[in-house]
Amino acid sequence: xxxxxxxxxxxxxxxxxxxxxxxxxxxxxxxxxxxxxxxxxxxxxxxxxxxxxxxxxxxxxxxxxxxxxxxxxxxxxxxxxxxxxxxxxxxxxxxxxxxxxxxxxxxxxxxxxxxxxxxxxxxxxxxxxxxxxxxxxxxxxxxxxxxxxxxxxxxxxxxxxxxxxxxxxxxxxxxxxxxxxxxxxxxxxxxxxxxxxxxxxxxxxxxxxxxxxxxxxxxxxxxxxxxxxxxxxxxxxxxxxxxxxxxxxxxxxxxxxxxxxxxxxxxxxxxxxxxxxxxxxxxxxxxxxxxxxxxxxxxxxxxxxxxxxxxxxxxxxxxxxxxxxxxxxxxxxxxxxxxxxxxxxxxxxxxxxxxxxxxxxxxxxxxxxxxxxxxxxxxxxxxxxxxxxxxxxxxxxxxxxxxxxxxxxxxxxxxxxxxxxxxx
Amino acid sequence: xxxxxxxxxxxxxxxxxxxxxxxxxxxxxxxxxxxxxxxxxxxxxxxxxxxxxxxxxxxxxxxxxxxxxxxxxxxxxxxxxxxxxxxxxxxxxxxxxxxxxxxxxxxxxxxxxxxxxxxxxxxxxxxxxxxxxxxxxxxxxxxxxxxxxxxxxxxxxxxxxxxxxxxxxxxxxxxxxxxxxxxxxxxxxxxxxxxxxxxxxxxxxxxxxxxxxxxxxxxxxxxxxxxxxxxxxxxxxxxxxxxxxxxxxxxxxxxxxxxxxxxxxxxxxxxxxxxxxxxxxxxxxx
Numbered sequence: 001x002x003x004x005x006x007x008x009x010x011x012x013x014x015x016x017x018x019x020x021x022x023x024x025x026x027x028x029x030x031x032x033x034x035x036x037x038x039x040x041x042x043x044x045x046x047x048x049x050x051x052x053x054x055x056x057x058x059x060x061x062x063x064x065x066x067x068x069x070x071x072x073x074x075x076x077x078x079x080x081x082x083x084x085x086x087x088x089x090x091x092x093x094x095x096x097x098x099x100x101x102x103x104x105x106x107x108x109x110x111x112x113x114x115x116x117x118x119x120x121x122x123x124x125x126x127x128x129x130x131x132x133x134x135x136x137x138x139x140x141x142x143x144x145x146x147x148x149x150x151x152x153x154x155x156x157x158x159x160x161x162x163x164x165x166x167x168x169x170x171x172x173x174x175x176x177x178x179x180x181x182x183x184x185x186x187x188x189x190x191x192x193x194x195x196x197x198x199x200x201x202x203x204x205x206x207x208x209x210x211x212x213x214x215x216x217x218x219x220x221x222x223x224x225x226x227x228x229x230x231x232x233x234x235x236x237x238x239x240x241x242x243x244x245x246x247x248x249x250x251x252x253x254x255x256x257x258x259x260x261x262x263x264x265x266x267x268x269x270x271x272x273x274x275x276x277x278x279x280x281x282x283x284x285x286x287x288x289x290x291x292x293x294x295x296x297x298x299x300x301x302x303x304x305x306x307x308x309x310x311x312x313x314x315x316x317x318x319x320x321x322x323x324x325x326x327x328x329x330x331x332x333x334x335x336x337x338x339x340x341x342x343x344x345x346x347x348x349x350x351x352x353x354x355x356x357x358x359x360x361x362x363x364x365x366x367x368x369x370x371x372x373x374x375x376x377x378x379x380x381x382x383x384x385x386x387x388x389x390x391x392x393x394x395x396x397x398x399x400x401x402x403x404x405x406x407x408x409x410x411x412x413x414x415x416x417x418x419x420x421x422x423x424x
Numbered sequence: 425x426x427x428x429x430x431x432x433x434x435x436x437x438x439x440x441x442x443x444x445x446x447x448x449x450x451x452x453x454x455x456x457x458x459x460x461x462x463x464x465x466x467x468x469x470x471x472x473x474x475x476x477x478x479x480x481x482x483x484x485x486x487x488x489x490x491x492x493x494x495x496x497x498x499x500x501x502x503x504x505x506x507x508x509x510x511x512x513x514x515x516x517x518x519x520x521x522x523x524x525x526x527x528x529x530x531x532x533x534x535x536x537x538x539x540x541x542x543x544x545x546x547x548x549x550x551x552x553x554x555x556x557x558x559x560x561x562x563x564x565x566x567x568x569x570x571x572x573x574x575x576x577x578x579x580x581x582x583x584x585x586x587x588x589x590x591x592x593x594x595x596x597x598x599x600x601x602x603x604x605x606x607x608x609x610x611x612x613x614x615x616x617x618x619x620x621x622x623x624x625x626x627x628x629x630x631x632x633x634x635x636x637x638x639x640x641x642x643x644x645x646x647x648x649x650x651x652x653x654x655x656x657x658x659x660x661x662x663x664x665x666x667x668x669x670x671x672x673x674x675x676x677x678x679x680x681x682x683x684x685x686x687x688x689x690x691x692x693x694x695x696x697x698x699x700x701x702x703x704x705x706x707x708x709x710x
Contacts, residue, residue, distance in 0.1 A: 188684070214682055214683065215682075215684070216683060216684075217683075217684065219643070221634040221635055221640070222439065222633075222634060222674070224432075224435045224675075225432060225435070225674065225675060225678035225679075225683055225686075226678070226683065228428050228431045228432045228435065228678075228679070229428065229678060229679065231427075231428065231431070231557075232425070232427065232428040232679075245543050245635065248635075249543075249634070249635050252545075256549070256552060256561045257552065257559045257561070258552055258554065258559050277545075277547075279547070
């Protein structure tokens with residue numbers, strides 16, 4: 001009998017201990033001067049955007065940890081802001097995004113929202129953010145269209161698609177004033193076409209002569225007809241491409257055909273580490289990237305540009321991320337962290353988490369972080385469109401030991417090497 | 425302008441030979457046994473991966489690896505004929521279509537699980553041959569020469585060897601050939617094997633020029649159908665000529681208009697030939 005009582009008592013003690021251990025942390029909302037700010041977003045834990053979205057979420061979570069570990073944000077009234085995330089799986093599905101962002105805004109009372117990954121999902125989420133009067137920082141969403149809907153609370157961290165190749169045009173201009181002819185050969189897809197159309201208009205406005213402007217099918221494997229045409233048009237530079245496979249095949253065949261061209265800048269493929277497998281064909285090929293670990297944005301560079309500086313350096317970010325997640329960070333991860341920093345900067349400037357005050361601070365953003373300079377369009381036509389950040393241009397070069405290395409060649413403030421020019 | 429035209433003409437012509445042997449495989453099988461081999465594309469892809477694997481794993485020169493790939497293509501065809509095609513050879517055409525389609529699905533399924541649908545490259549270069557304004561990659565030149573040799577060898581085999589003559593006899597009239605003592609089943613199996621061997625060789629040659637993936641055979645299968653109809657169903661020489669026409673169109677049309685017009689013009693020509701000369705340029709098999 002007594003053994004039975006002892007057993008029951010013992011079990012009760014164990015259960016009580018377990019319950020205490022599992023109890024929610026006290027002061028979920030406020031405790032004296034501490035306040036928890038909820039960041040709401042959806043992640044594509046399943047579906048086609050899974051990989052990129054996970055990296056973006058990792059970056060964002062790392063920012064939350066960093067800011068909390070540093071003691072949170074201290075406001076002038078003594079309140080200490082700590083951050084917590086609330087997120088759901090959107091299944092890479094637009095309909096789910098709208099449902100879930102509504103839930104984040106209403107039931108979960110998220111203070112601020114971060115976009116899902118991809119332009120399509122973000123467009124769906126932005127409507128909800130605007131409808132419920134929540135500020136949303138978008139990342140992983142390059143399309144320009146979302147910021148031209150008259151929204152006032154949506155802010156873009158990425159360089160918009162319309163400026164993907166304009167940095168390459170600027171780079172060419174800085175390298176060679178006599179280079180005047182550009183050939184655009186690009187994949188017939190929505191993304192690539194919108195990028196090259198904007199780049200063409202920009203190049204023409206800069207006085208360039210667009211000698212060839214032609215698209216190819218996404219599954220093209222034979223680029224010789226294009227290369228023959230490019231040769232006939234004898235341009236100084238080739239720009240375009242589309243995605244990894246077609247871009248790398250295009251670069252390979254340009255090399256095989258010994259096409260005499262001074263400058264090549266292709267979308268998407270060159271920033272990928274596997275591009276180096278092309279060997280000699282990769283040498284000199286440049287391409288735009290949202291962010292690179294080698295980019296040297298620094299407090300000094302920010303000061304020189306008259307901008308504020310916040311957060312860590314690219315190298316620190318890359319090391320920290322690799323330690324936490326066991327892989328080198330891609331620009332998706334950097335974008336997630338950058339979205340957090342944008343918000344942090346605005347809250348610090350606003351000295352509040354009230355939407356109107358933070359919005360005013362975001363509108364006035366003039367910030368440089370490891371991701372690059374950030375600034376928003378505040379006009380009614382394109383409110384929130386990213387105007388400060390520009391694409392980094394990377395170029396594959398051989399180092400002194402003959403090894404292929406991806407160098408940042410533009411902008412000069414973040415460059416790790418001089419551009420290789422002309423290639424041939 | 426003349427330079428671009430010349431360069432495009434040569435590029436087109438060279439790739440045309442490779443298209444030609446891919447189509448010849450399809451044409452030969454149809455010519456001999458009235459079977460449309462829907463596994464043609466995946467067999468081309470198997471040829472591609474054969475060369476890729478022998479090159480990347482064993483370090484074999486891709487053009488030497490091609491010999492092994494050809495033998496494997498032949499054996500694969502013999503096995504496929506005996507297991508999937510022979511029992512439906514006299515059934516209505518739908519049966520053989522379904523049988524070869526099933527093989528097509530199996531190859532794609534297994535291939536996708538082994539290699540995914542990612543692209544691979546045979547990292548092999550023979551340099552670039554330059555003649556004035558024209559640059560031709562060494563591999564493309566070598567692939568065309570081999571395609572030409574294979575065509576010549578096939579022609580010699582069909583017209584100057586006893587087995588070749590048997591094949592033509594079975595193609596012409598199987599019952600009469602059997603009455604003359606020709607072992608028709610063996611000849612049918614051999615013809616099928618030669619057909620798949622040509623597809624595998626074409627795939628192997630393509631792998632030395634372009635990036636490959638397990639689904640890449642599909643577009644060459646489609647081209648083969650167009651070529652076969654152009655050249656004449658069941659007529660291997662017609663297939664070569666059809667291949668050259670298609671290659672030339674792909675090379676030369678982009679000089680004058682956007683490249684996206686190439687398939688439009690190809691299929692227009694295809695329809696015109698069907699309307700005006702349904703037996704194909706060289707005529708279908710008698």
